[in-house]
Amino acid sequence: MRLLCFSLLLTTIFGCSKSNKSHSNLLDLVPKNTALIIKTSNLESLNNSINNSDFLQRISKTNTYKSLLEKLEPLSNIKPSNNILICFSEDENASLHYSVITKYTKNLFLTDSLPNYIEETLTYNNKSIIKSTINKNTIYSTIIDSTFFASSSKTIVADAHSNINTDLELEKIHKTSDSDKTLSMIIKPKTGFISSFWVEDALNLDTFSEYIAIDVELNQNDIYFNGITKANDSSESLINIFKHTTPQINQIQKITPSNSDGFMSFTFDDFEIFNTNLSKFNRKDSIVNNTSLFNDVIEVGVIYEGKNSALILNSTDIISTKDALLSELNITDTYREISIFNFSNPTLFARTFNPLVNFNNANLYCVLDDFFVFADNVEMLQNIIANYQNKTTLSYTSAFKDIKEKLSDASSLFQVTDASSLKSILNKNIKSTNNFKLNNYKTSAIQFIYDTNFAHVNGIIKKNKSKASINSISEELNIKLDTDILNTPQFVKNHITKQKEIVVQDINNNLYLISNKGKILWKKQLQGSVLGKIEQIDIYKNGRLQLAFATPHRVYVLDRNGKEVKPFSLKFNDEITQPLAVFDYDNRKKYRLLVTQSEHILMYDTKGKTVNGFTFKKANGNIISQPKHFRIGSKDYIALKTKNKLYILDRLGKTRVKPKQSHIYSKQPIFLFNNTFTTTTDTGDLISIDSKGNVSSRNLNLSENHFITTTSKTLVTQTENKLSIKNKTTELDFGDYSKSKLFYINNKIYISTTDLQSHKTYLFDSQSKLLPNFPVYGNSSIELDNIDKDKNLEFVTIGDSNAIILYQIN
Incomplete structure (x- = not known):
């Protein structure tokens, strides 16, 4: 169920006609006025990722989230086996509704075992709609051209039969999504569903772009996202102020103090073009006061520090930019041999760069190498000077270096926030009074890199760790x-x-593959519990590894995506009593799979066929440990044992070594120790057998309940x-x-x-x-x-x- 609240949670990450045509794909059924579309190819994996995301679980404690969770409860009973779209929209009364679209399959929506379930069939314009009530929550559903469509709104379901999405831009941007990620999202900023990504209050998402499409990868301690944003109305959307400009390498982090709340940076290669685009967006004349100050500027940044801000200009020609400030050389203070000047035009930057800059009281400035720093108080300038000289700026921190690995060096628009700024963005979107306790999220970022008629989007929210001793x-x-x-x-x-990566099984016999970042990659239902350790084989000899193992009545070989490799799984009527033994005699990937059933041994090749040349079929009793393969010199040995006999065989299953003495053996494995076949008796004596069958015994004073292991x-x-x-x-x-x-x-x-x-x-x-x-x-x-x-x-x-x-x- 937490998946179905993900729209709200991702919101908080960034800030929270009739036709007879058939509906050929899921996108055709997207309701009008949809503000957000979530797409996933693995609903179960996504649910697990959300449950294990530290960031999302902190946000899930808000009242808004909890109320939405309750509303979406009926959708927890939908079990899709294909891609699914979850759409969110508001009606004319500003009420939030959700819709679910996926290909109809058998057992998609099982309700037979649900308590307190009431079902009713409605008719609307000669179309049947199923009204399902589960614990006082209602969902309406129907089947349209083999597609299952459900919604919290009866009107939306009724309209779905006649409406076909004709938004070509939506179709284009949908094609950019990557099915390999945890999920993909398409956001319509102009709907107002999400308020802001930004620290700057003047930056509204509804004027930023028409569509934002991102692929999201959820791990336990971080969230990565990337995609594109696009707006056709060149002068109406803020992202297009970067049109016909080339992103430059962002440098503001080099001057931002490590104790600041973050920064925003925007770049361009030609200020005149950028200024013209921005003026069109603001519907004003592009001529501004003191334009010459910006002629050689390629980057403008704002550093945030509590309620204070500083404006940074990054110049490619220091002399020319200083010349533009010749009338502003009235020194008011000196700090660490850096002169601090008065500035007589404090509202210049807000007038020039609105809405990117809302800072209108820049009455002081200083110069630090290529950077011109403007602020409204001496203390903030002194803090910037000290951190810059001490090399304790954001660019030197491990937290920034960690996120920079996932980001581009050059971007048109770049924002980096600390935990407090991240909280303020969340509060803009969900209006929560909750303390999110995000102190470990020291550095998060979002960037836009303008390309031809669209911009790339990258972002990261990462839980930072203290440097371990x-x-x-x-x-x-x-x-x-x-x-x-x-x-x-x-x-x-x-x-x-x-x-x-990590593989583990739960008590319902579900096998999980989990990345080393904590992302659950897949979950597969098995017929029984895994016996012993899972082996890896390269069945196609192409470097791709599969998982090979046995359960009490199956032998599985699974590929990287958890799918069974044909002809596996192999089914057995008699119980498999020991873990699957995998032998690769000559390291040529010509694998032999040994299946133990009580006293019997069966050997299979990777095509699932019985290896006829293996002649050993039956021991004198139940085999009590996993068969092992050893090589001594150029000879291969297969070792296995029953309660009172140890077998040492050749590749064909014939006796290669016959021990000269017998013992009552423990269930401990057989090892090759000091070139002898070594195990223990049930009384704890160490038994060693050499390649000639000579047996030695040593009393190790072990109890009956003991363990051994060797190299x-x-x-x-x-x-x-x-x-x-x-x-x-x-x-x-x-x-x-x-x-x-x-x-x-x-x-x-x-x-x-x-x-x-x-x-x-x-x-x-x-x-x-x-x-x-x-x-x-x-x-x-x-x-x-x-x-x-x-x-x-x-x-x-x-x-x-x-x-x-x-x-x-x-």
Whole structure:
């Protein structure tokens, strides 16, 4: 349901005839007077992204949002499988209505199991309309040319049969949207649905442009958006004041103090053209007083500091601009050897640049290299001078550097805001008295880059982190799922970015793929719980990776988008009892998939066919651990075990090594340790078998409930509260510990375990030394790796029952 309030939330981000023709696409049914269109190709993923967006969840506490959420409640029962458009419009009484448009499919709108549901069929102009009432909320719906159309307004639904959208500009701008993003939005600024993007009160969105189309990417700690804006009426829309000018590189951040509230910058390559365009927009004569001051200016900026402002001119010819100020050389003060002059024309900038500049009291100025700085008080000029000389301006801050990576260097119009300015923009749109608590959103930005007859739009709202101290552990993400988590989250590789993502399953057997920014990329319903660890294979040998795993009655191979790769999934009547084993004998991507069913082993190729050459079919009892593949020298070994027998086979499933002794084995895995096949007995003895079948046994004083894990030369054992690494034993607090796990990363060994009783996760090095700042909060074993482009390691664990936590080791 939170998706359906996204229109309101994005508002707060930036500021909150009859025809017999068929309706060939969704856009044809967009109602007249629509102010906002939301488009998404994955409704469920979008819902999850909104639920996990820190910024949007802070805003969701407003009364306006809550009331809209209640109104939109009936739409939570719509389950589209295709693109969906959600349209918002106001009627003649200024009442807000929503409409939903998507291709009709079976099970799209299921109401059979809904409590308090009332349905009624209405007839209007010989057309049937379904009136659905759910918990006192009403929605009207109909089917038009295989398209499902629903709305909170009966009139809008009735009109939909006869109305066909004929807005060609809307169709053109709709085609620019990107289906790969979380969602796309089309905003009609002139409807007044959204009030402002700007700090400047004089800048109204309804005179800014005709259409704004943006693709939005929602992550847990940031929101990115990009798209275009366009207006055909060249003199009526503010964006067109940049027509026939070339955007310049924005420089105002280099002089904006880091303790300011932000700035706005606008650029042009020719002031005369820009001035002519702006004068046409303002319907006034383009001749202004002291025009020569701006002849060599390519950028104008306003720095905001509380109720005060400063006006900045960025000049390409310092001498010429100084010459234009020869009559303004009356020194009133000096600060840090910088002269501060009186300025006799304080209203010049507001008269010249209205509505971009509303600052009409610039009676002082100073010069700092290429910048001419005008203000109305000495203290603000002194603050700008001090920060500029100390190199503590906005351009040096980590927060600005972070957002700059997502923005263009040159733009026609550029605004950067701190948390307080961002709050003021939100309040302009939703009139809320709520304290949004946005202090961590230190730097947000929006920019417009004018092109031929349109402008590109880029923007970012980002939660900034304090610089972490060395060896500290920082919580990067806390991602909530729809319901409780079933198994330990793990990392998988994104073959496109070469970074890592998170895969996890909930108790309803939904499998999630989550980006390392916290965005839920997809959710897929599986037939059963995943057994063991998910493997990755390159089934087409083209560098694209798939997820391969088993559930109790299926073997799945999923592509990057969560879709099943044919001929998978494979269905099994008998239960699969061990995790899927994936072998790539020669690293040639000729994969073998081993399916264990009690005492039986089945081997498949990547076409889903049984490998006939594999002759091992049945063990002497139930196989109690996942089959493993090892290579010693040039020989391959397949190892598996039952309660009382360990099998070491060749590729064909024939016995390659026959152990000379038998034992009663534990369910611990088989490892290749010191070139021997190593596991444990049910009494905790370490059993090692060499390639000739010789067996050695060592008493490690392990209890019946123990864990082991190894690399080729490092042995880790865990029994009760004792963790031993290379024979060095650490006694932990008494508790209920998860299976110890070993990670070998960048030539270093790390060992982890989690006390599930006290919710503490421990991480040790190979010398059995606890890493600094551990333990940390966790409710499962962890997965450790470097998942992004920096050098820091990250690990993921379960937090609350329905949430996963991503930590970073700094």
